[in-house]
Amino acid sequence: MNSETSSLEALHDIKKMMERSSRFISLSGWSGIAAGICALVGAGYAHHILAKYANETISTNPGLKEDFKNPATRGEYFFKYGDNVLFHQLLQIAIFTFAAALILAFIFTYIRSTRKGVPMWGFVAKRLMWNTMLPLIAGGLVLLRMMQMGYFELVAPCSLVFYGLALIHASKYTLGEVRYLGYGELLLGLVSLWVKGYSIYFWAFGFGILHIIYGIIMWWKYERTSN
Secondary structure: HHHHHHHHHHHHHHHHHHHHOOOOOOHHHHHHHHHHHHHHHHHHHHHHHHHHHHHHHHHHHHHHHHHHOOHHHHHHHEEEEHHHHHHHHHHHHHHHHHHHHHHHHHHHHHHHHHOOOOOOOOHHHHHHHHHHHHHHHHHHHHHHHHHHOOOOHHHHHHHHHHHHHHHHHHHHOOOOHHHHHHHHHHHHHHOOOOOOOOOOHHHHHHHHHHHHHHHHHHHHHHOOOOO
16 A cells, blocks of 8 residues: 555656646746736726726717717727827836736746746746747737727737737646636637727726636645645
8 A cells, every 4th residue: 555655656746847847837826816906907097098088078079978978989989089199098008017917927926936946937938938929929010010000999809819829829838727818818809809899898807807817716726735
């Protein structure tokens, strides 16, 4: 009986060593939670900016009041007639949100890597970074071109699509749960392409709520017992 137990423990240790050598397993659930909170804060502030712009537009053009009650026609007005100041504000919000989420993800991942005694910037981490950034960089260039051509209403849905593809592509180098987060982001992005006027809500749900759910699951499954 003791020999069987020892063999099972040895196999378990070998499995963990192989997993460490081929997958980056130091992703922290807190990183997902922090990213989700940042996204919700950013989406909330963007919603506030859009509501303020809508109120100012209605005050100077009362005839547009009925159009602004409908999310679809309100969205069309923003994308067609919104000024550069509005879009620059929204772009700044997106940049700061991404930067805050990235910094917090780095901090929490670094803390978990230190606790587990796993190098944070090893060969596997580099492969994970490359396979994540490649679709994101390509997607960023596509989104930039969309904005230059005036297709602002496609930016939020396509950002979800490219982000989902990046997660799915990178999931083979880290924990499998990342793949399911990618599926969720991809599905939300595709659906929002056909639902006009609700892009910011889909974006908030994808980058906010889904990240928080994912982070809680990761923490509960991998970090709760170790803590």
